[in-house]
Amino acid sequence: MKKIFIANWKMQLAPTEAEKLAQSFVHTFKDTKNEVVVCPDFLSLAAVSKIFKSSDLSLGAQDASAFERGAYTGEVSAFDLSSLGVKYVIIGHSERRTCMEESDKLISGKIKAVSAEKLIPVLCVGENATERKQGKAASVIRGQLKGAFKSLPAKNLRSVVIAYEPIWAIGTGVNCDPLIATRMKTIIKDWCERAGLKKTAILYGGSVKTDNATSFLGKAGYDGLLIGGASLYVDSFKNIVNAKSK
Ligand code: PGA
Numbered sequence: 001m002k003k004i005f006i007a008n009w010k011m012q013l014a015p016t017e018a019e020k021l022a023q024s025f026v027h028t029f030k031d032t033k034n035e036v037v038v039c040p041d042f043l044s045l046a047a048v049s050k051i052f053k054s055s056d057l058s059l060g061a062q063d064a065s066a067f068e069r070g071a072y073t074g075e076v077s078a079f080d081l082s083s084l085g086v087k088y089v090i091i092g093h094s095e096r097r098t099c100m101e102e103s104d105k106l107i108s109g110k111i112k113a114v115s116a117e118k119l120i121p122v123l124c125v126g127e128n129a130t131e132r133k134q135g136k137a138a139s140v141i142r143g144q145l146k147g148a149f150k151s152l153p154a155k156n157l158r159s160v161v162i163a164y165e166p167i168w169a170i171g172t173g174v175n176c177d178p179l180i181a182t183r184m185k186t187i188i189k190d191w192c193e194r195a196g197l198k199k200t201a202i203l204y205g206g207s208v209k210t211d212n213a214t215s216f217l218g219k220a221g222y223d224g225l226l227i228g229g230a231s232l233y234v235d236s237f238k239n240i241v242n243a244k245s246k
Pocket of ligand 1: 008165169170171172205206207208226227228229230
């Protein structure tokens with residue numbers, strides 16, 4: 001299976017900056033053997049979609065509405081994302097769970113909406129520092145997985161990506177010990193197998209840098225990485241993508 005590298009640009013770039021960075025990504029990842037996915041914000045999606053046409057890159061979105069196209073002010077439908085050429089949609093990122101108070105119910109609805117348009121949901125799961133300290137990490141993750149697939153049986157999903165993103169490692173520079181990452185990957189994999197999820201790729205995310213990328217892809221056995229901060233610079237992102245073969 002190709003390794004998947006997802007650049008999550010969050011709300012960090014103005015449209016002109018996103019277009020410029022997208023152009024350098026096209027140039028840098030020409031003929032890439034990996035699945036390289038870029039998730040700009042909604043405002044830049046249409047322009048980046050044009051830039052990515054006939055490139056070797058895939059387009060992702062950072063979120064999608066749980067509702068079908070209609071009278072939902074401020075929402076963006078999976079249908080419209082699909083028509084722009086979006087292939088992946090990040091769902092339930094911890095920043096949305098925390099800052100926007102997204103519930104398991106809403107996340108579950110979003111997975112359903114996205115899957116109905118044949119887009120691939122990238123479900124983010126992860127425990128916070130207190131939950132880890134209290135020994136609750138595994139149960140938190142299992143709870144998030146169960147909640148996310150509540151409204152549609154996991155076995156009906158064609159393809160899903162799950163990103164393990166410990167909240168205490170996101171944007172903090174704090175490294176997740178590869179041993180912890182390995183254990184969490186096994187927990188997620190076991191849950192997916194029991195739920196009947198057929199094609200599931202499991203990614204790691206949280207302060208991924210060139211010097212730690214290999215440990216998650218190597219021994220810990222992740223199928224790819226979800227990268228925030230380091231994806232805003234083409235060179236650091238390129239080094240992460242290339243690090244896996246070392
Ligand atoms: P980070 O973000 O790489 O900046 O820690 C990862 C993420 O939030 O997906």
